[in-house]
Amino acid sequence: MTTTVEHHDDRPPAAGVPREVPAEVRSRRSMLALAAVESGRLLRHPAVLAATALSAWLLWRWGKGTVPVLHYADIATQFPLAPLAGAALLATNLAVLRPHRDGAVDLYGATRLSLARRTVAHLLSVPPLAALGGVLVAADLAWLAGMPASVGTPHLAEAATGPALILLGGWLGVLLGRLWRSVAVAPLVLVGLAVGSLTLADLYVGGHDQRSWVWLGTLLRPVTIDPPPAALLGRPATWHLVYLLGAAVVLGALAVWRSQAQARARRRAQAVTGAVVVAALAVTTAAAVVQTRPTSAALAARRLAAATNPAAHQVCQRRGPAVYCVFPGFERQIGLWEPTVRAVVAGVPPAAAARAVPVTVAQRVGWFRLVEENEDDPTVGQEPGQAGPPVAPIGTTWGREGHALVISQARLAANVAARLIEQSGTDISPTDVPSTDAEPKPNPGPGPSTAGIGCNARAVVALWLAARASPQAAAGLRQAFTDAPSEFETWALPNDADVDDPWWGVREAKFALALLERPGDQVAQTLWRNWDVVTSPETSLERLGELLGVQPPPDSANPSGGVGFGPAC
Amino acid sequence: MPARRLRRQLRLVPALLVPTARAVGWAAALGAFALSLGLLALAVRPGVPTSPAELVRWLRLAMIAAALGYAFLLDDPSEPSTEAVAGSLLLRRTLRVVLLLPATAAWWVAVVWRVRAVHPELPLPVAALTLEAAALLAVTLALAAAGSHLAPERRGGVVAAPALLALASAAFFLPARVALYAPPGGAAWDGAHQRWAILFGLALTAFALASRDPAHRRLPSQVRALGRVRARRPAVRHAEQRTTTPAS
Numbered sequence: 001m002t003t004t005v006e007h008h009d010d011r012p013p014a015a016g017v018p019r020e021v022p023a024e025v026r027s028r029r030s031m032l033a034l035a036a037v038e039s040g041r042l043l044r045h046p047a048v049l050a051a052t053a054l055s056a057w058l059l060w061r062w063g064k065g066t067v068p069v070l071h072y073a074d075i076a077t078q079f080p081l082a083p084l085a086g087a088a089l090l091a092t093n094l095a096v097l098r099p100h101r102d103g104a105v106d107l108y109g110a111t112r113l114s115l116a117r118r119t120v121a122h123l124l125s126v127p128p129l130a131a132l133g134g135v136l137v138a139a140d141l142a143w144l145a146g147m148p149a150s151v152g153t154p155h156l157a158e159a160a161t162g163p164a165l166i167l168l169g170g171w172l173g174v175l176l177g178r179l180w181r182s183v184a185v186a187p188l189v190l191v192g193l194a195v196g197s198l199t200l201a202d203l204y205v206g207g208h209d210q211r212s213w214v215w216l217g218t219l220l221r222p223v224t225i226d227p228p229p230a231a232l233l234g235r236p237a238t239w240h241l242v243y244l245l246g247a248a249v250v251l252g253a254l255a256v257w258r259s260q261a262q263a264r265a266r267r268r269a270q271a272v273t274g275a276v277v278v279a280a281l282a283v284t285t286a287a288a289v290v291q292t293r294p295t296s297a298a299l300a301a302r303r304l305a306a307a308t309n310p311a312a313h314q315v316c317q318r319r320g321p322a323v324y325c326v327f328p329g330f331e332r333q334i335g336l337w338e339p340t341v342r343a344v345v346a347g348v349p350p351a352a353a354a355r356a357v358p359v360t361v362a363q364r365v366g367w368f369r370l371v372e373e374n375e376d377d378p379t380v381g382q383e384p385g386q387a388g389p390p391v392a393p394i395g396t397t398w399g400r401e402g403h404a405l406v407i408s409q410a411r412l413a414a415n416v417a418a419r420l421i422e423q424s425g426t427d428i429s430p431t432d433v434p435s436t437d438a439e440p441k442p443n444p445g446p447g448p449s450t451a452g453i454g455c456n457a458r459a460v461v462a463l464w465l466a467a468r469a470s471p472q473a474a475a476g477l478r479q480a481f482t483d484a485p486s487e488f489e490t491w492a493l494p495n496d497a498d499v500d501d502p503w504w505g506v507r508e509a510k511f512a513l514a515l516l517e518r519p520g521d522q523v524a525q526t527l528w529r530n531w532d533v534v535t536s537p538e539t540s541l542e543r544l545g546e547l548l549g550v551q552p553p554p555d556s557a558n559p560s561g562g563v564g565f566g567p568a569c
Numbered sequence: 570m571p572a573r574r575l576r577r578q579l580r581l582v583p584a585l586l587v588p589t590a591r592a593v594g595w596a597a598a599l600g601a602f603a604l605s606l607g608l609l610a611l612a613v614r615p616g617v618p619t620s621p622a623e624l625v626r627w628l629r630l631a632m633i634a635a636a637l638g639y640a641f642l643l644d645d646p647s648e649p650s651t652e653a654v655a656g657s658l659l660l661r662r663t664l665r666v667v668l669l670l671p672a673t674a675a676w677w678v679a680v681v682w683r684v685r686a687v688h689p690e691l692p693l694p695v696a697a698l699t700l701e702a703a704a705l706l707a708v709t710l711a712l713a714a715a716g717s718h719l720a721p722e723r724r725g726g727v728v729a730a731p732a733l734l735a736l737a738s739a740a741f742f743l744p745a746r747v748a749l750y751a752p753p754g755g756a757a758w759d760g761a762h763q764r765w766a767i768l769f770g771l772a773l774t775a776f777a778l779a780s781r782d783p784a785h786r787r788l789p790s791q792v793r794a795l796g797r798v799r800a801r802r803p804a805v806r807h808a809e810q811r812t813t814t815p816a817s
Contacts, residue, residue, distance in 0.1 A: 047731040054738065083738060090731050101721055184597035184641045187730035188604050191634045195608045198630070 023112070031117045031124075038125035042091050042170075048129065051087035055080050055133070059140040065405075067151075067336060067398040068144035072227035074154035075235070077137045078219055081162030084133050085169035086190050088126060092170045093186035096122050096177030115263040116256050116273075119178060123252045126170030133163040149332045149398075152230060157237040164241055165218055168248040175255040178262075193218070218244065226395040228365045229313070229327045232306060234299045239291040246284030253277040310362065318358060321345040322416070325362035327396065336398050337361060340409050343469035344416045349528045352424035352535075359419045361412070362391040364498040392416045393498040403479070410476025411493040411501075413466035418453045418502050421462050421535045454490060454502040457544035458535045461527060463504060463512035468520060481509045510553040511541055523548060581656045582664065589664045594641055597726075598669055601638025602676040605631045609680055613687050621691050622752045624684060625698070629750060631680055632702045633737045635673075639709040640733055641726035642669060648723050658782040666710065677702060694753060697762050704765045707772035709733050714779035 042048060058080030063073065096119075099105045108118070137159050144150055169190075176186050200217035227233075257273040259265075306313045316325040317334060322341045324334045341361060345353055392415035399405030453459060467474035476493075484491035490503040515523055527534055530547050545552040609631040613624065643662055645651070651661065681695055709729060716728025740749045749768075751761035 047735065050735050054735075086734065087731070090734075094727060101724065101727070182594075182597065183724075183727050184594070184600070184637070184730070187637045187640070187734065188597075188601055188634070190734070191630075191637060192604055192608065195612065195630050195634065199608075199612045 027112055027114075027117060030111075030113050031121045034113065034118065034121035035124035038095055038122055039128040041095065042088070042125050042129055043132065045087070045091040045094075047087040047090050048084070051083040052132065052136075054083045056136060058083070059136060063140060063144050065400060065402060067149050067333065067400055068147055069227040069330075069396060070141065070145060070150060070152035070154045071158075071230040071233065072152070073141060073144050074137075074158035077140055077159060078162045078165070081133050081136070081165060082194070082219060084129070084136075085162075085165040086194065088129050088166050088170035089173040089176075089190050090186055092122060092126060092173035093177045094183060095125070096174050097181060097183055100181050101183070114265065115259040116265055116269070119174060119256050119259040122174045122177075123171055123255065126167055126174075129170060130163040130166040133166045134160070137162055147400075149336055151330050151332050152227075155230075155237050157241040158235070161219075161237070161241055161244065164244040164248065168218070168244055168251070171248050171252040171255065175251045175258070178255045178258045226365045226397050228303075228306075228396070229329065232299070232303050234295055234303075236291040236293075239287045243284055243287035243291055246280050246287055249280035250277060250284055253280060306365075310364065314362060316360075321353070321357040321359065323358045323360045325360060325391070327363055330363060330396060333396075333398055337394065337412055340412050340469050340473065341416050344413050344465055345420065347417075347465045347468050347524070348420050348424065349531050352531050353420070356420045356424035359416055359423065360391040361394055361416065363396050364393040364500070365396055366498075390419060390422070390500050392419045393500045406472045406476030406479060407493065408476070409470055409473040410466065410480060413469040413473040414463060414477065414493065414504070415501065417462040417465040417469075420465070421458050422453055424531075424535060452537055454504040455508065456505075456537060457533075457539035457541060458537060459502075459504055459508040460511045460515065460541065460544055461534050462502075463509055464515050464523070464527075467512065467516055468524075474516060477509075478513060481506075481513065507541065507553055507555055511544070511550075514553065515548070515550065518548075518550070577655075578657060578660050581660065585656050585661065585664055586668075589661065590668055592645060592647065593665050593668060594644060597641040598638035599672060601635050602672060605634035605676065606679055606683070608634055609683055613684055615687050619688060619691070621693075621754065624688060624691055624693070625753050626750075628680065628684065628698055629701070632705050633733070635676055635702075636705045636709040636733055636737075637730055639669070639706050640713050640729035642666065643710070643713045643717060644724040644726045646722055646724070648717075652782075659777060659780040662714065662776075662780045673706070692753075694758075697758070697765075700762060700765050700769065704769035704772060705737070707769050707776065708736070711772040711775035711779065712736075714776050718779065 059077060062076050062080065099108055108115075113121075141154050141159060145154075172189070173186055176189060179185075197217045197219050253273055253276040257270065257277060260270045260273060311325070313327060314325040315328055315331070316323050317331070318324075319334065319338060320342060322338075322345075324337065326334060341359070345357065345359070348356065392412065394412050394415070395408070397404070397408070399408040453462065463477060467477050480493045481491060484506075489506055491506060491509065492501055492503050526548050533539055534544055534547065541552040609627060612627040612630075613619065619627075642665055645661075645665075648658075652658075654661075656664075677699065681693070681698075684693060712732045713725040713729035716725030716732065717723040719725070720727045743749055745757055747764070748757050748761050749764055751757035
């Protein structure tokens with residue numbers, strides 16, 4: 001099977017090729033023919049087929065959960081292509097070593113194709129597989145871009161990183177085959193690379209931007225759960241792509257050079273290959289240096305500004321009972337939040353709602369992951385100077401289905417309910433709240449400390465309101481409460497926490513979930529009748545229990561019960 | 570009968586021991602153990618805070634790296650020529666595994682020692698993880714034995730190594746109901762280790778079945794009788810044809 005191409009090459013010229021075709025051209029044609037055969041075999045290799053299925057499944061699994069943010073989705077295409085890169089490494093290595101396994105080395109010596117040309121043919125067999133990876137990425141991004149409410153634009157270099165990784169893996173496999181004849185080397189190298197990359201990626205997640213040298217690895221996950229605006233991402237994607245491609249060319253050229261040395265090829269040919277190695281090495285080193293530069297001071301300052309004063313970086317729109325503040329470009333997500341917000345507002349008595357609206361819903365990102373970790377500045381994310389109504393924070397990721405959807409809805413509903421209750425109870429000076437619908441510009445910056453809304457009767461009311469907004473919100477609250485660590489007295493919805501995200505008391509949550517079991521209209525009537533009492537910060541759970549005729553859950557943490565049992569309450 | 574056969578086979582062990590030790594490809598196996606320990610030392614080091622779940626994840630990756638060495642353990646280029654010796658294929662293969670066991674034990678002790686030394690405060694379910702390691706190695710051996718039927722010159726490692734990597738990565742994505750790589754302390758931990766134990770048994774059985782000597786394969790008597798009835802006439806005709814056709 002392996003000698004099919006060489007038979008063509010070996011055939012007397014009269015059989016197919018005109019006699020006057022020079023040997024050099026015939027040899028090149030044979031090389032291309034071998035490359036075509038090898039690329040076909042590579043694409044049909046069982047490991048590659050399995051990895052393609054795994055990659056496609058990983059892309060689909062990642063994409064289906066959330067409403068796409070395309071400048072984050074392009075980064076997320078890289079890890080799913082890693083199995084394909086690993087399969088390329090193994091399959092090309094096996095292909096290069098096939099003559100050794102089949103005892104066909106001597107047969108190859110009788111063909112016109114030199115060892116170096118055969119190596120080049122093996123190298124050329126990889127780009128079609130990389131193209132397959134590119135097709136997978138393009139299809140994934142097209143699918144995501146076609147979804148309703150998708151935002152952002154993909155970065156070409158981020159999208160091309162996955163296919164470049166396939167090229168790197170394939171050419172590394174060829175080089176390993178030319179260096180060692182053992183088929184055991186490639187799997188060991190693959191595992192070493194994979195685990196090494198994971199270690200590096202872990203360092204990156206733990207160490208943020210200070211350890212920029214981790215970019216010398218192959219794959220890096222984004223650091224925040226919620227995508228920041230593209231301008232604040234600060235990933236050296238283009239240089240990383242150049243670095244990967246440069247490294248791939250170094251490996252490929254080394255493989256050719258090694259074959260030339262083994263076959264004692266002409267000096268001139270070896271010199272040319274050597275020059276390619278040196279040039280590619282120079283490019284790779286340059287890209288490595290550029291990509292590992294620390295975050296520029298300007299970007300760090302912009303991130304800090306966005307963390308401390310998000311208002312200056314967001315655009316706000318008033319729609320119905322709420323003002324929505326989003327990062328520029330994220331406007332299409334507002335429509336997804338509106339039903340939940342309206343449903344929560346509908347659960348509040350009209351008079352109280354009139355006092356409370358508009359609620360400000362503002363996007364927040366887990367800035368603490370992007371802002372340098374040894375930042376001693378205590379003002380990050382909690383600027384108390386900017387007095388304004390606290391916002392209902394929402395991430396830049398919105399779930400589409402499953403866990404992500406219910407958690408997103410639960411977070412939004414609970415935060416909106418918290419703000420509604422706070423604002424309907426406390427008198428907010430009208431200067432802080434825009435009264436006109438035309439271009440309102442409230443301050444969506446972090447407000448005063450919200451400790452307290454998560455405790456006592458009004459927390460139960462807020463959580464109950466949130467859970468009544470939609471079945472998904474109720475399911476999300478239940479899930480988040482069940483998954484929360486049980487040893488603490490307060491819990492929060494699992495997200496990149498923002499200072500405006502309330503911490504809910506465990507006892508309050510138990511009470512609210514127990515209330516959900518009772519007829520909703522009955523509870524709503526009682527609450528509406530006693531709205532001022534149940535939303536007062538001083539009303540205890542016992543009092544609320546009396547009003548509703550429900551026994552509040554026992555206080556397991558502090559048997560004396562009452563107010564102030566936890567650090568946050 | 571089987572007892573006598575077994576005794577006959579075991580009597581061959583001393584004679585086979587040294588040649589087998591010479592024939593085993595030690596480089597791949599020991600290289601895999603070294604790689605596994607190196608990666609573990611890189612990932613689990615003092616000063617890096619780790620959760621029990623992460624620690625167990627690194628241990629599992631170290632197991633996969635070491636199992637790759639087992640993938641090439643059965644590769645024996647001389648197998649077609651040693652078919653004629655008295656020791657069965659299963660005996661010869663088992664001997665290879667037994668020869669590697671001391672190194673395997675040393676590797677596992679080193680792994681556990683490293684993790685214990687770096688994170689003495691974290692609980693480490695050693696027994697359950699040892700079961701996982703043993704099952705993974707057994708699965709690798711079964712893959713290698715099965716792969717030797719597919720690969721040229723019966724070198725199953727070519728099949729076993731990629732298959733092991735594919736299966737192990739797939740195992741990380743199994744749904745919770747049938748999870749193998751369960752996080753420690755979770756509800757799925759006990760169920761997962763029951764599955765590991767079953768897998769261990771299945772893998773050993775598969776290894777033994779795939780290593781049956783083609784020369785000594787014995788079918789149940791009913792099947793043999795059935796085969797004899799069905800094959801009698803064509804076989805006779807075939808034999809006649811053979812004797813009558815001139816050799817070319």
